[in-house]
Amino acid sequence: MLATPGPLPPAAVEDRWAFEVKQDGQRAMVYLPGDGSILLRARSGTDITAAYPELLPLAHALGARSAVLDGEIVALDDHGRSDFERLQHRMGLVSSPARAARMSARVPAHLVLFDAVHLDGRLLTGLPYAERRELLAGLKLAGAAWSTPAAIVGHGAQAWEMARDAGLEGLIAKRLTSRYEPGARAKTWVKIKVHHLADVVIGGWVPGRGRLTGLPGAVLVGERRDGLLHYAGSVGTGWSEAERARLAEFLEAASTDACPFARVPPVTGARWVLPRLVGEVRYTSRTRAGRLRHPSWHRLRPDLTLGDLT
Structure with a gap:
């Protein structure tokens, strides 16, 4: 059951x-x-x-x-x-x-x-x-x-x-x-899950498939420590269709060829963005490596900048 x-x-x-x-x-x-x-x-x-x-x-x-x-x-x-x-x-x-x-x-x-x-x-x-x-x-x-x-x-x-x-x-x-x-x-x-919240920086994304073609299937997020952006995981849930389309516009505008993470995440097909979009995600716990477990998108944080997270 x-x-x-x-x-x-x-x-x-x-x-x-x-x-x-x-x-x-x-x-x-x-x-x-x-x-x-x-x-x-x-x-x-x-x-x-x-x-x-x-x-x-x-x-x-x-x-x-x-x-x-x-x-x-x-x-x-x-x-x-x-x-x-x-x-x-x-x-x-x-x-x-x-x-x-x-x-x-x-x-x-x-x-x-x-x-x-x-x-x-x-x-x-x-x-x-x-x-x-x-x-x-x-x-x-x-x-x-x-x-x-x-x-x-x-x-x-x-x-x-x-x-x-x-x-x-x-x-x-x-x-x-x-x-x-x-x-x-x-x-x-x-x-009833106990969720924690974390402010993260979007450093990349993975294109969606099927009905999500042309839109982000997931974003790759990181956390700022010691002046570097450390990969914290992939977030692929939590958006409405309108929010996902709006996020796609932001990602396109921030596109870059350089990976912003301290170490390149092992993610196939990743596309990189300038690390200037801050978001808030829910998660249940962390792995020993600091990765977020069961993360889901909560909201963009336009009130925060990368400098606020150092």
Whole structure:
């Protein structure tokens, strides 16, 4: 079951919702037949069990009881927050168990459990979320490599502020009465992202294709540090058609043959512009190299110049 992007539920009805921390990892369904084995499947259905050997002991956590559980595999940073960039070192190692075992010591994975869809031979998808969570909590699954964090009922605004202040990606709001709908992106599960804002300088762009032919498909942005413009990522969403057309005019007027970034970004088909257009973008987090993750355009900042960003 997938969540639909959206805002926090209104305060007047927030007591009908539970709030969980939005994890930034690899979604996994956990199959525990009760015979001492375990199977982990990704959203695509791929068997990813071999990539995470530290989760194998979970096979014995319920004894002979059988269960199918929903969760997210994460890699935690030094502050206990899920870090997708760290987890990428673990993903894709299904065909190399020996390497997966070595990497498990360097970048430990942790399984966050948040739902139960099958238990002791009983299908739970028709039960309301609140009952499923109670059954999941009753399993008391807590170990070195897995946990069952509690959900908060109501107090959505406070939960969002805590997530923002802690540098988390956001929240998932789940209607207490919601059934589990496999494969559906339901409105009874809502993901509310915590977005950060950054002032950036446009240093280039990539032409769009199809209906965007002749218009920028994405702009290449940077941030000013130590007198140099450092590449921060590619932004390709967030404009209306009119805004994209207006931006195309600005880019054409600022065209140049020289790359303005301190290092030429590895972007095929890039066109360069004089670094004088300042914009504001939303993003969820940064990579270790300083690149913006999930950036989207917010607005031009004609009130700012390059000098304001030094």
